[in-house]
Amino acid sequence: MTHKERPEGQILVIFGASGDLTKRKLIPSLFHLYRSNKLPKHFAVLGIGRSSYTNDEYRAYLTNELSTFGDIKDADQKAISSFINMFNYLVMDPSDMNEYPKLKVVLEELSTTNNINENYLYYLATPPALYKKIPLGLKEVGLNKDNGVKGKKRIIIEKPFGYNLKTAVSLNHTLMSAFKEDQIFRIDHYLGKETVLNVMALRFANGIFEPLWNRNYIDHIEITAVENIGIESRAGFYDEVGALRDMVQNHLIQLVAIAALEPPIKFDADNFRNEVVKVYNALRPLDKEDVLKNVVRGQYVASGMHESYREMKGVKKDSRTETYVAMKLFIDNWRWEGVPFYIRTGKQLPTKVSEIVVHFKQTPHMMFKGDKNERVYNKLIIRIQPNEGVLMRIAMKTPGSGYEVKDVSLDFTYDKLGGVPTGDAYARLIEDCMKGESTLFTRSDAVEASWKYFDTIIKEWEDNPMIPLYGYPAGTWGPLEADKLMNKGFTWTNPCKNLTNTDLYCEL
Numbered sequence: 404m405t406h407k408e409r410p411e412g413q414i415l416v417i418f419g420a421s422g423d424l425t426k427r428k429l430i431p432s433l434f435h436l437y438r439s440n441k442l443p444k445h446f447a448v449l450g451i452g453r454s455s456y457t458n459d460e461y462r463a464y465l466t467n468e469l470s471t472f473g474d475i476k477d478a479d480q481k482a483i484s485s486f487i488n489m490f491n492y493l494v495m496d497p498s499d500m501n502e503y504p505k506l507k508v509v510l511e512e513l514s515t516t517n518n519i520n521e522n523y524l525y526y527l528a529t530p531p532a533l534y535k536k537i538p539l540g541l542k543e544v545g546l547n548k549d550n551g552v553k554g555k556k557r558i559i560i561e562k563p564f565g566y567n568l569k570t571a572v573s574l575n576h577t578l579m580s581a582f583k584e585d586q587i588f589r590i591d592h593y594l595g596k597e598t599v600l601n602v603m604a605l606r607f608a609n610g611i612f613e614p615l616w617n618r619n620y621i622d623h624i625e626i627t628a629v630e631n632i633g634i635e636s637r638a639g640f641y642d643e644v645g646a647l648r649d650m651v652q653n654h655l656i657q658l659v660a661i662a663a664l665e666p667p668i669k670f671d672a673d674n675f676r677n678e679v680v681k682v683y684n685a686l687r688p689l690d691k692e693d694v695l696k697n698v699v700r701g702q703y704v705a706s707g708m709h710e711s712y713r714e715m716k717g718v719k720k721d722s723r724t725e726t727y728v729a730m731k732l733f734i735d736n737w738r739w740e741g742v743p744f745y746i747r748t749g750k751q752l753p754t755k756v757s758e759i760v761v762h763f764k765q766t767p768h769m770m771f772k773g774d775k776n777e778r779v780y781n782k783l784i785i786r787i788q789p790n791e792g793v794l795m796r797i798a799m800k801t802p803g804s805g806y807e808v809k810d811v812s813l814d815f816t817y818d819k820l821g822g823v824p825t826g827d828a829y830a831r832l833i834e835d836c837m838k839g840e841s842t843l844f845t846r847s848d849a850v851e852a853s854w855k856y857f858d859t860i861i862k863e864w865e866d867n868p869m870i871p872l873y874g875y876p877a878g879t880w881g882p883l884e885a886d887k888l889m890n891k892g893f894t895w896t897n898p899c900k901n902l903t904n905t906d907l908y909c910e911l
């Protein structure tokens with residue numbers, strides 16, 4: 404199937420139909436696909452939840468949420484109403500196994516009335532506690548059976564995939580007792596971001612970078628994904644999970660993999676995902692001392708207008724959940740031996756930014772003498788969001804007499820390619836899944852390899868009360884201890900606080 408072809412007719416079944424993820428991400432993404440003619444020609448959605456809605460009430464609810472969360476400035480009301488008419492609702496408790504026969508009947512009816520083969524795509528937009536029950540419920544009534552042309556069955560499962568290695572293995576086991584690996588789509592929306600995918604193009608569609616992309620020329624790599632918001636209304640979820648499980652074990656480590664992987668032979672599901680797993684398996688295992696020395700965790704405290712994390716509604720007053728993590732890690736393979744990767748994430752930092760900064764090694768010698776001239780480190784900044792683009796810092800002579808050399812930028816921003824990336828990462832991933840294209844979804848071995856690495860940190864944090872949880876004032880760049888992770892002479896690259904302009908870079 405080419406990327407232009409529409410997916411075959413199917414029914415999307417959303418478990419958690421009135422939840423946060425559905426209204427914030429899924430409905431706007433589906434609407435985006437609808438407006439771009441990317442949904443199947445024969446298509447219906449069945450929302451499932453415990454709240455008691457009729458079809459009409461559910462459609463009215465969605466229309467309202469779409470106006471809040473969707474990008475509908477140019478959409479006419481007719482498009483919205485024909486889009487919303489594809490939605491149906493079933494009141495059902497997914498944790499009750501006795502309810503699944505009812506679901507089967509409703510799906511068969513919907514298939515018949517909409518002239519769709521029994522192709523069902525299940526989206527688990529529910530709390531993780533249901534991730535095991537739903538696949539088993541579907542299996543109980545045969546709704547897991549992939550009958551090829553007569554009815555494909557696929558399942559999308561959200562992060563967090565497990566709580567540690569043990570629970571992830573057990574979840575994989577249950578899921579795979581009902582569905583085959585090629586029916587399972589473990590979603591990590593970072594892999595759907597246009598700019599993350601562009602890192603692959605930058606590295607492998609340009610001849611100039613790959614010869615330099617290794618320990619001989621790269622000094623270190625920084626990966627940042629920070630936010631200037633707190634936990635909003637997600638205290639119940641976040642206080643149990645924390646930044647390591649929410650961002651590091653999945654989004655950040657995916658970015659490490661994209662920056663570090665070997666060129667896949669082809670960009671397809673097996674080849675790409677094989678290379679990702681190789682990176683995870685090459686992560687240098689941490690011991691207790693590494694956790695103490697190379698991992699910094701923090702929690703934001705009150706500052707200015709912001710209240711502290713512990714004051715947030717729903718957070719335990721003595722919570723030790725981390726809202727910030729910075730760490731130094733190594734990849735033990737031929738390409739990356741000895742090159743530190745510094746990664747960090749945090750809530751309530753000064754700005755929202757995700758980027759990869761590649762620091763090249765210094766020139767061996769500086770022949771231009773002068774007070775202001777220092778040896779130059781070239782930097783390649785790959786900005787994932789906002790102001791998506793790529794920027795290279797290089798040294799140039801300033802005009803005039805003498806030889807003063809200055810660090811300046813060569814930049815590319817997406818608007819030069821005809822506009823900023825449109826469409827949400829979710830839209831791209833849902834479309835891929837509807838087509839059965841699994842390249843950008845996490846395979847079971849990758850999820851387990853990643854947990855295996857992070858399990859040591861989780862265990863040490865649980866077992867060793869001596870490991871500090873540093874407070875940092877909300878609105879700052881996190882605990883100062885994170886700076887000490889860096890090798891001598893380096894600091895984190897903190898972009899300007901106000902990233903609303905189109906510049907990719909500014910000196911603080």
Ligand code: BG6
Nearest residue numbers: 562592628630649650654757788
């Ligand atoms: C989600 C996390 O997966 O990613 C959130 O659960 C976080 O806590 C979000 O805010 C960040 O995503 P993005 O695309 O805004 O960088």
